Amino acid sequence: MTHRLFLTLAAIGLGLGWTATARAGDDFIAPVSDPLTLRECGECHMAFAPGFLPARSWRAMMAGLANHFGQDASLAQGDRAAITATLEAGAADAPGGRRGLAAEFLSWVDPAGTPLRLTLNPAFLHEHRRVTPERLSARGVRSITACPACHRNAERGWFDDD
Numbered sequence: 001m002t003h004r005l006f007l008t009l010a011a012i013g014l015g016l017g018w019t020a021t022a023r024a025g026d027d028f029i030a031p032v033s034d035p036l037t038l039r040e041c042g043e044c045h046m047a048f049a050p051g052f053l054p055a056r057s058w059r060a061m062m063a064g065l066a067n068h069f070g071q072d073a074s075l076a077q078g079d080r081a082a083i084t085a086t087l088e089a090g091a092a093d094a095p096g097g098r099r100g101l102a103a104e105f106l107s108w109v110d111p112a113g114t115p116l117r118l119t120l121n122p123a124f125l126h127e128h129r130r131v132t133p134e135r136l137s138a139r140g141v142r143s144i145t146a147c148p149a150c151h152r153n154a155e156r157g158w159f160d161d162d
């Protein structure tokens, strides 16, 4: 009986240990690796991982590059099509997506909505609730979109520090 209880506790312990390891994946999101996307979408800010948004968001964004958050980010037709395909393939809801951080962010996206800002996702807002304008300027940046100012491995897809 005692022996059995021990085995049960050991099994629960292993289960908890495994859960902790699996959760480490919650700090990772597959980064952009396509050179064209890195170049064209990493010019004004870091190239955001496609897994932060669903495919319909990337399609909408790529259809409106002439007025991209107040800037002209237009591209030649061929480049635009290629980058759209890259972003859609890595989107949170793409086949093989729905993992780690991408799954967490997607779980907050209204199925009827098409968000363009990952920084307005409730998971993001919650994680950054303590980031004040003072904290941004202490890092030498004005916008929370400058992820690498605080997450030094952001461009490699890791957000496990601050």
Ligand code: HEC
Pocket (backbone or CB within 6 Å): 040, 041, 042, 043, 044, 045, 048, 061, 068, 069, 071, 072, 073, 083, 116, 117, 118, 119, 120, 143, 144, 145, 146
């Ligand atoms: C000419 C400069 C420029 C280029 C090129 C550019 N962007 Fe942006 N982008 C901006 C600006 C400005 C913002 C708003 C930043 C802010 O609010 O701090 C923005 C914001 C974004 C956001 C929303 C960030 C948030 O708040 O969640 C996404 C996503 C984004 N861009 C994706 C892209 C993609 C994809 C490309 C390549 C097709 C691209 N950008 C190219 C200037 C640019």
Ligand code: HEC
Pocket (backbone or CB within 6 Å): 026, 027, 101, 119, 127, 128, 130, 131, 135, 136, 139, 143, 144, 145, 146, 147, 148, 149, 150, 151, 159, 160, 161, 162
């Ligand atoms: C001014 C600094 C700052 C900037 C800029 C910033 N973050 Fe953060 N981020 C933080 C802090 C602080 C936390 C909370 C860390 C904690 O609680 O351990 C955090 C947490 C996170 C987490 C949760 C990590 C975890 O351990 O669960 C993610 C994901 C994240 N940030 C992504 C981003 C992305 C994507 C951007 C850019 C769009 C960004 N951050 C920009 C400071 C920043």
